[in-house]
Amino acid sequence: MRIIIDGMGGDNAPSEIVKGVVDAAALIDHEIHIVGDEKKIEAELAKYKYKKEQIKIVHASDVITNDDAPVKAVRTKQDSSLVKGINLLKSGGGELFISAGNTGAIMAAGLFILGRIQGIDRPAIASTYPILGKGVSLLVDSGANAECKPNNLLEFAAMGSIYMEKVLNVKKPTVGLVNMGTEENKGPTVLKAAHELLSKSSTNFVGNIEARDVPKGICDVIVCDGFIGNVILKLTEGLAWNILKLLKNKFTDGMLPKMGALLLSSKLKELKSEFDYSEYGGAPILGVKGAVVKMHGSSNANAVKNTILKGIPYAENNVVQTIQNSVLELEEIIISE
């Protein structure tokens, strides 16, 4: 298997991307192809020891930045590392594509170049959500589709379940629909309809869930539109860091015996690492015809390494094919409404 990575996307490219690639390569046998400015990437690679036959550079002269309008950029920057990388994935030059670049452009490139899996109306971003002391849930959609129809939410549930089972090894993952209350007739019309569709599906649907229960790990796959998903992900990030910062200040005000302060500081670090996105790898774009993973824009080498390692089963375990096979069941449910 070959892994393709966008060498130029993200705040810390190419230095942290290259370092992460070298670190990951040391742990696996797969080839990794870095797409981007040959000279810059070569200069970074020169800093490390690695097997020349394992890490290769595919030159791309252009870059899509976060300021670029996604659709326009994908259409016009044909020689950008992102477009070239996705084209390489499409043509069979690799089985997994990873980028820390412009999220909208990654989605657009996935849609225009790879195309949607037939029968999937809206691809979605699936982000891992850290459950303190208990692993992760999967949040689908975490930002691709601000407004959704009931069938989109059904698709998110099905695709998220498949990913959770095939990649994160959770058997019969439970699925919850984020709503304002747990009663089945709660919330906006679109959620009532989605509840009905999900109840008929073969996913392990547990019903409506409230936002307060998300951090407790109430279910494996958290289904919501991309706006709500974005709010859940960003609020969690903001609040967790804020609490930890405040605690650190409270605990380092000089009143604690030194040993106690040190011990505490290590406990806080443990907790911080549980919230650290770089430990969890990236977020797959589910519903396009290929294994595409987006990383956080500020990914460091550790995040890059983990995204590569955790992305491998996504490509190897036939997730895309399994989603394709599930589409028939979804269509039956939607049409029967």
Next chain:
Amino acid sequence: MRIIIDGMGGDNAPSEIVKGVVDAAALIDHEIHIVGDEKKIEAELAKYKYKKEQIKIVHASDVITNDDAPVKAVRTKQDSSLVKGINLLKSGGGELFISAGNTGAIMAAGLFILGRIQGIDRPAIASTYPILGKGVSLLVDSGANAECKPNNLLEFAAMGSIYMEKVLNVKKPTVGLVNMGTEENKGPTVLKAAHELLSKSSTNFVGNIEARDVPKGICDVIVCDGFIGNVILKLTEGLAWNILKLLKNKFTDGMLPKMGALLLSSKLKELKSEFDYSEYGGAPILGVKGAVVKMHGSSNANAVKNTILKGIPYAENNVVQTIQNSVLELEEIIISE
């Protein structure tokens, strides 16, 4: 001024309601009328010392529970403590009404009995959102309207600003619109239109805000639809308690010197109290013709006491009248679109 309180609403009624009333009464000169089952409330009052002329009981034979369908309950349970209390407010028997009962029924009673302020399309629940170490923001709407039109969001901003200024003493409160990014053309159509309306308003609008910045206190009034508001409020509650619980476990594993553990435990309690809704008082229903405050269903005596104390300026500082006076400007903005 007279304060009317629903003696029967909430998980801890009437005992904690009565205790909170007695505690608040000792600090103020206003009369407090408790509406509910006379015998039960009398039995609770008998446990305390208080001025007989300050606390009075208004008998109501019925109760609206959380299992009641709100609209039906308000229509049919005419002698419930909630309906009787709101009727008393309407007829001038008091200037402030407080209840820890069924939120939907409080909204329905406000709408049907008091009525909307003319020109306000949708009343909203405004909840205080704790900003660690920095006071509070006001979240409008925090759950009354799952789906909103742009003009509703404009109304929430205007009403929230007036409440923040008149009741929480914040001069020229800043207003932010929750969106998926800070650029003005972000997000669903309804938010783009709301951004345009807000830009034309006399509120101190700072633009779109992201959920990650809400816990940092990025603005005084956080505007969003009731679904998003519900997610923000509940996720914050769930995550904060989860983090604190985990920290408590980490810090009480026996490895710390006893003095350190005690000190830590007190620091955690400080933080916990910052998240404790019972410190902040209740949530006003903005946009109905009267000062109505809803409390958390699980309110204890402390929450009741604080809600009474913090509710007084809501009734005394002409918030309802000021909202009424602002409607003309809002209508001009909406019509000019």
